[in-house]
Amino acid sequence: MTSTPSPEPSPSSFTSLGEEKAFDRWRRSAAWITGVGLSPEDQTARGREKALAAEESQWRRCEKWKADLLRNSPAVTFMLQHLRYSGCAVTPAHIQCHPCGIRDSSTTKLSPVAGGFSPDHGIMMCQDGFVNKKHMEHTMVHELVHMYDHAKFNVDWSDIRHHACSEIRAANLSGDCTWWREVQRGFFTFSKQHQACVRRRAVLSVRNNPACPDAAAAERAVNEVWESCFKDTRPFDEIY
Incomplete structure (x- = not known):
């Protein structure tokens, strides 16, 4: 007994299937980008992913600006020199970029705080607190003055x-x-x-x-x- 072979799918079937899969991928991608049509769970996951991506971008920008200012800012290099004279040799590790959650990136208004100094931990730069590199430069000099005072005058x-x-x-x-x-x-x-x-x-x-x-x-x-x-x-x- 011979079996009847199954009919071969037509090229049009392959095209339709491929187009459907491509459309599905596009639809899921568009939903992820816009947030429209996502389940509550997917909305939460999307929000976390965007926040992490923004945080990573802010950290990279902060570190890039920090490296440039430590090399090229006259005020920063002047403070670093005088801190060395006072027995406090500052390295890039003493100045850390961290998120502070203090500024909406959609506004150009300066945040109340953009950095801080701790005698135990060094200087913190709020990576999400800067309008531009000049703002970061002023903040870095501000905190370096605190560090200088601590080293030079033994501030309580x-x-x-x-x-x-x-x-x-x-x-x-x-x-x-x-x-x-x-x-x-x-x-x-x-x-x-x-x-x-x-x-x-x-x-x-x-x-x-x-x-x-x-x-x-x-x-x-x-x-x-x-x-x-x-x-x-x-x-x-x-x-x-």
């Missing part, structure tokens, strides 16, 4: 007057309080803008010190050390 960070003095110096010397930086923060004035910026930022920073009981104490500490610390531009000859 639990003493809010010590902290206030270093914050005044860092805001004054880093470029944090240029006119254009203040405009980006939403402050616009022509009269004593620099001094007002330095004072405001110092008070805000001291207020966040766990040893500071309230805003009034932070303001008092800044006022008490203002005259001597604002005039102290070391290691710079003048305000940067």
Whole structure:
């Protein structure tokens, strides 16, 4: 008994099947990109994937800018030199890029905080906190001034007057309080803008010190050390 062979699929069947699979792949890809038509589970997975990709991109940008500033920024290299003179040789490992979750990347407004200094851990750069490389440069110099003060003057960070003095110096010397930086923060004035910026930022920073009981104490500490610390531009000859 002979069996009847199955009919061969026509070329048009292959084309239809291929087109269907291609369309399916396109549809899934489009859904993943746009978020339309995804299940709640897929939406969550897509959100995590996008957040991780954004974080990776921010970290790479931060590390690239950091390397360039450590080599080429006059203010940064000047601070590094004087830190070496003070017995504190800073390496790239002492300056770390990390996400801080403090700024929406869709806005050009400066975040309140873009970095920090810890005597135990070095300098942290908020990779998601920078508008541009100049903003990062000012932040790096600000934190290097804190590091310099710690190495040179043995600052007691639990003493809010010590902290206030270093914050005044860092805001004054880093470029944090240029006119254009203040405009980006939403402050616009022509009269004593620099001094007002330095004072405001110092008070805000001291207020966040766990040893500071309230805003009034932070303001008092800044006022008490203002005259001597604002005039102290070391290691710079003048305000940067």
